[in-house]
Amino acid sequence: MIKVTWDEDVCIQSGDCLGLLPEVFRLEGDRVVIDASAATEGAIRDAVSRCPSGALRIEED
Ligand code: SF4
Numbered sequence: 001m002i003k004v005t006w007d008e009d010v011c012i013q014s015g016d017c018l019g020l021l022p023e024v025f026r027l028e029g030d031r032v033v034i035d036a037s038a039a040t041e042g043a044i045r046d047a048v049s050r051c052p053s054g055a056l057r058i059e060e061d
Pocket of ligand 1: 006010011012013014015016017018032050051052053054055056
């Protein structure tokens with residue numbers, strides 16, 4: 001499974017990821033929590049690429 005990390009110091013809380021893939025990205029308080037098993041790798045890569053701040057990153061093996 002693809003692994004996605006979220007950097008709280010970089011996130012600008014735009015909400016793009018939450019709107020694009022709410023089954024994967026959700027808020028817990030002001031933290032973005034990620035369930036990378038809830039969508040296809042392609043959909044997740046697309047959402048990560050649309051993050052305006054670069055807070056989301058895919059950890060490649
Ligand atoms: S899309 Fe990026 S900047 Fe916007 S809330 Fe998600 S992680 Fe934060």
